[in-house]
Amino acid sequence: MTIVLAEVTIPSESFELGEILHDHQKLRIELTPFVPTGNGLIPYFWVEAADQDEFAAAVRRDERVAALTVVDEGADKRLYHIEWADSMSTNGFLEAIRTNDVIVESGVGTSDTWRFTLRAATHDALASFQQFCTDNGIELAVHRVYSPATGEYDTDGLTVSQRDALRVASRLGYFQTPSRATLEEVGEELGISSQAASRRIRRAVETLVDNTVILE
Template sequence: MSVLVEFSIDSGDFLLGNVLRGPEEMRFELERIVPTGDAVMPFVWATGGDFAAFEGNVTASEHVRELRALDKVGDRALYRIVWDEPHAGLIEVLGETEATILEARGDGARWRFRLRFPDHDRLSAFYNLCTENDFPVHIDRTYTLSERIEGGHRLGLSAEQREALVLALERGYFDTPSEASLSDLADELGITQQALSDRIRRGNEKVLRSVLLSSASDFD
């Protein structure tokens, strides 16, 4: 079963955070990382602040080959960062251990991450690599999706159905427009699209029956 971890790290203690340190009022969100041969290419949203000064600070880094603004909307801009050469950084460790970034936000002082690993072995590998490379991550919490909602109403759901529904909610599958496809979610859980579709459909039916039918009886 997949496992989730929440951790934080000072911006100056890993390369991406250190490179992005600039105007104090700016905030950053890591959208995704894309492997490119021996390296990874981070895509980062920057919010607020002086974009010209920020771009100058980043491109002045000896580690950055290219910083390209892909989109700008109001006080937000999406950037692609290309490293000058491959290196063993925190972001590379995430790629090596097959971590899915659910959330990654930071500023000039500190970054906070929420990740999903395929299993506990991958999580252990991540922690070991961080220790070996002197990345002082502070683990705030580790849990499975089932554990996360253990104290709530079960609604007659199986563990697999709860996991599928919570994942779909977290990734924005039910949003309009949807922020995640059935294929994306199925890949994360390591099951087929048909299996995931069945879990979501059956899970939704149980939730609706439990909530709507039981609540309707209260007014009889």
């Protein structure tokens, strides 16, 4: 079985733990590796903060948190164990991980942005995860996709459906000037509406720009 790794970033407000911490002081959080199951989500994480007591008090006030306990301390950071309230929902990034068999190898976040290394069993599983994020409005930026076993990697970050949309549009001549194909024809070839084809092509182009132009 080939393992696929992906390095991605998301805004803090798109991630449940990041959302809880979003309005607090400048800090850095490092997650321990985890597989999201039930309410045992992200039980341990390290925090570097100017005022650890203020950080802990702010997190404990959140209704989604049942308890927060310090289990270890370093020179400038603390290891916390968090227990989530029964009312805690996972309808965002964590749900994308859970429903698509993706494991978090590492995660580091600030009050603004989180960067993750994710592990999936196949490219299809990773593509399904990306598509779930797109369909649910999660702003996911994919910076690198690679296989540790083969050394192969891909930096464009496209989902399978986005790549197919670009291939069909290109083959039909949609990108030529003047265009040789309409969105209706592209959509018909893909088996989707013209509006869906337009959204898929636009998101694919935005992903390519974000991951190949801006990051260079």
